[in-house]
Amino acid sequence: LFVGGHPLAGKELSGFENADARLFENARYALTPLAPDHPADGRVKAFSQLLEALGARPFLCDASAHDRAVAYLSHLPQLLSTGLASLIAEQSAEDFLPLELAASGFRDVTRLAESPYALWRDICLTNIENIQSALELLIEKLQAVKL
Known part of the structure; x- marks a missing residue:
């Protein structure tokens, strides 16, 4: 199962010294399942829950x-x-x-x-x-x- 994803969080600076443990906090995370039945798949739900645990707000949409x-x-x-x-x-x-x-x-x-x-x-x-x-x-x- 492949589910495309795009964390809509980031910074203009890169590198370890610019890491931010709260980067995903309250940030949208677009998930673009390849098939209409993928959102119901337990793995997609589990991944969404992981994202939520990181503080992100998953959003399902087509690519x-x-x-x-x-x-x-x-x-x-x-x-x-x-x-x-x-x-x-x-x-x-x-x-x-x-x-x-x-x-x-x-x-x-x-x-x-x-x-x-x-x-x-x-x-x-x-x-x-x-x-x-x-x-x-x-x-x-x-x-x-x-x-």
Whole structure:
């Protein structure tokens, strides 16, 4: 029995020194069973109970719904954060933009940009169609507010 899973918890920093025993606490953990009868399987129930014991909140959904949702809720924010951090770095080098003026909003929005590039490159390549759709819709929204 294979049940796909995605812990919707993480940090922008990796490595043992950044480990967090409470990482799954109150975090969603998507489970994507391959067949409609899998959620009734005792092994799936046991795994869900294990996740709950770790503090996670299991959520059953099909893989395509998961992939579309995370394109908007996880991948798009990552790309926005990385893009903004890259833009600011370029502008700072080019125009001597005073980064001392960056405050909590900038830090909050760019925190994800610290995530490992190789990890996110691979994630994006595995969900490219959903991410492209999300980006197109976001670009439409940005065009609408462009002054």
